[in-house]
Amino acid sequence: MDSFSKLLRRVSRSAVIVLPFLVSTHTAIAADKLPALGVNLENTSVSGLSSGAFMTSQFYVVNSDIMVGAGVIAGGPYLCAQSYAYQSYMVNATTACMNPLTASVGPNTQMLVSKTKKLSKEKKIDNIDNIKDDKIYIFSGKADHVVATKVVDQTEKFFLDLGVDADSILYNTNVDAGHAIITNNKKDTECDLTKAPFINDCDFEQSHRIIRHIYGDTKPPSEKATGKIIKFDQLEFVDSEYTSMSKHAYAYVPDQCYSQSCNLHVVFHGCLQGADVIGDQYYAGTGYNEIADTNNLVMLYPQVHPSKGKPLNPQGCWDFWGYSLPEESQPDYFTKEAPQIKAVTKMVKRLAQQNVAAQ
Amino acid sequence: MAAGDQSYFELDPKLEKALSRVVETGKTTIENMNVVARAITPFKTFAQINDNTTNFLNSVDWGNVVKNSYLPESYQTPLTQLAEIQQAAIKTTVEGQASFFKTLSTEGKEIASTPVPIEKPQEAMADYIDKSLDLYDDVNEAMKEQASQLNTVQSAYMAWYQNTLQSMSAAPKT
Numbered sequence: 125m126d127s128f129s130k131l132l133r134r135v136s137r138s139a140v141i142v143l144p145f146l147v148s149t150h151t152a153i154a155a156d157k158l159p160a161l162g163v164n165l166e167n168t169s170v171s172g173l174s175s176g177a178f179m180t181s182q183f184y185v186v187n188s189d190i191m192v193g194a195g196v197i198a199g200g201p202y203l204c205a206q207s208y209a210y211q212s213y214m215v216n217a218t219t220a221c222m223n224p225l226t227a228s229v230g231p232n233t234q235m236l237v238s239k240t241k242k243l244s245k246e247k248k249i250d251n252i253d254n255i256k257d258d259k260i261y262i263f264s265g266k267a268d269h270v271v272a273t274k275v276v277d278q279t280e281k282f283f284l285d286l287g288v289d290a291d292s293i294l295y296n297t298n299v300d301a302g303h304a305i306i307t308n309n310k311k312d313t314e315c316d317l318t319k320a321p322f323i324n325d326c327d328f329e330q331s332h333r334i335i336r337h338i339y340g341d342t343k344p345p346s347e348k349a350t351g352k353i354i355k356f357d358q359l360e361f362v363d364s365e366y367t368s369m370s371k372h373a374y375a376y377v378p379d380q381c382y383s384q385s386c387n388l389h390v391v392f393h394g395c396l397q398g399a400d401v402i403g404d405q406y407y408a409g410t411g412y413n414e415i416a417d418t419n420n421l422v423m424l425y426p427q428v429h430p431s432k433g434k435p436l437n438p439q440g441c442w443d444f445w446g447y448s449l450p451e452e453s454q455p456d457y458f459t460k461e462a463p464q465i466k467a468v469t470k471m472v473k474r475l476a477q478q479n480v481a482a483q
Numbered sequence: 484m485a486a487g488d489q490s491y492f493e494l495d496p497k498l499e500k501a502l503s504r505v506v507e508t509g510k511t512t513i514e515n516m517n518v519v520a521r522a523i524t525p526f527k528t529f530a531q532i533n534d535n536t537t538n539f540l541n542s543v544d545w546g547n548v549v550k551n552s553y554l555p556e557s558y559q560t561p562l563t564q565l566a567e568i569q570q571a572a573i574k575t576t577v578e579g580q581a582s583f584f585k586t587l588s589t590e591g592k593e594i595a596s597t598p599v600p601i602e603k604p605q606e607a608m609a610d611y612i613d614k615s616l617d618l619y620d621d622v623n624e625a626m627k628e629q630a631s632q633l634n635t636v637q638s639a640y641m642a643w644y645q646n647t648l649q650s651m652s653a654a655p656k657t
Contacts, residue, residue, distance in 0.1 A: 453530035
């Protein structure tokens with residue numbers, strides 16, 4: 125009996141030592157695989173703030189075959205960093221595309237439109253005519269001095285010049301908002317400030333307006349998100365060394381989307397807004413999930429993180445000037461072959477694969 | 484000195500905190516310098532600008548540029564835009580410098596007038612270090628802001644030059 129109790133004690137001591145390892149190993153691999161859900165690929169849309177808005181324009185234009193609309197919050201037009209030949213993409217990105225001295229030296233939309241048409245002809249992006257019947261939401265806060273309204277004005281002009289109907293564009297410049305995504309949550313930052321985590325309370329849910337504008341008749345959002353947030357291994361989709369993309373990204377799946385085909389909306393956070401910096405505030409606190417619940421939408425939240433080495437992306441922004449290809453003087457950050465766009469496109473395709481388990 | 488009096492051997496918590504702030508500031512400065520150094524890629528940048536400029540200049544219709552150069556109305560928009568840029572550049576530069584000097588003089592005066600209570604030398608030192616580091620941080624921020632403003636001004640002139648060539652390259656309005 126004595127020896128048995130000794131044995132028990134030894135086993136329990138071992139368990140104390142071994143169990144945490146087992147648990148921590150389990151935690152380390154706790155991220156799920158992004159599931160195949162059979163989403164309607166042809167009804168995909170995208171939105172984002174700031175660098176996420178620039179990425180939105182890129183992802184939307186590149187993949188216009190599958191897109192029905194986009195929401196650009198405080199972002200410039202596609203290819204903006206290529207506005208002026210006499211300065212580098214990075215200088216263009218941080219001057220002409222953010223807060224240029226005057227409107228006339230902001231984004232060079234005439235040239236950007238002609239470059240876009242050329243890329244479409246060369247099939248480096250989807251046929252740009254696809255966007256003509258889409259819905260576009262654009263927003264610029266009156267108190268935004270990071271990406272000024274004179275830049276965002278050119279986003280509207282870019283889409284109009286490419287043939288999007290003026291009635292299909294909802295451009296709001298009336299809110300006294302700082303540089304932020306807007307919510308109706310008193311706990312968020314005051315409306316007119318520009319301050320981390322760049323989520324401001326201006327008495328309306330911007331994510332809901334975006335979804336309503338893109339998809340038309342929508343049902344009111346749920347009081348509280350009831351679906352499932354999936355943390356998944358994002359690196360599975362990354363095949364390039366310097367994307368600055370985080371190990372994990374997130375998807376929100378309403379319960380009904382496991383058994384029926386839903387639409388997909390991709391959400392790009394802004395600089396200093398990835399989950400590695402602000403936790404779940406963007407992917408769980410900006411209202412997207414609540415409207416997803418009642419409108420059969422799956423939300424995909426790809427993630428980038430700050431990187432002070434190589435690639436140089438100290439603020440964890442999405443790439444709209446070429447940092448993800450640090451060795452190349454002509455980095456392709458803007459076509460189907462662009463490292464970040466390619467990775468997110470693969471995620472979208474996975475979500476569109478048929479959900480065999482549900483059949 | 485009394486045996487129980489340890490105050491001369493113990494570091495005042497305020498001074499300890501101030502000293503660790505010095506170390507942190509040093510670390511951050513080096514880190515920021517490294518980031519700036521990594522951002523400077525002269526060969527890559529030169530190649531990028533060179534390629535893009537060559538492509539742009541090849542796309543310019545020089546025949547139209549010459550024709551337009553004889554038409555006074557071709558200069559109207561570029562000159563108006565240049566005037567706007569110059570006004571904005573002066574305003575931005577003057578405001579930036581004023582803010583910089585204000586930061587420097589206000590906080591500089593505060594440091595100079597800091598009283599030094601002899602009876603608490605460690606606390607006085609902590610206070611002095613804190614104020615100096617506040618000044619360093621604020622001057623740094625002001626300098627960054629000024630550099631960014633100058634960058635914006637320079638970029639505006641470059642953009643204006645390209646916009647002008649682009650507009651002169653269009654077929655003359657008859």
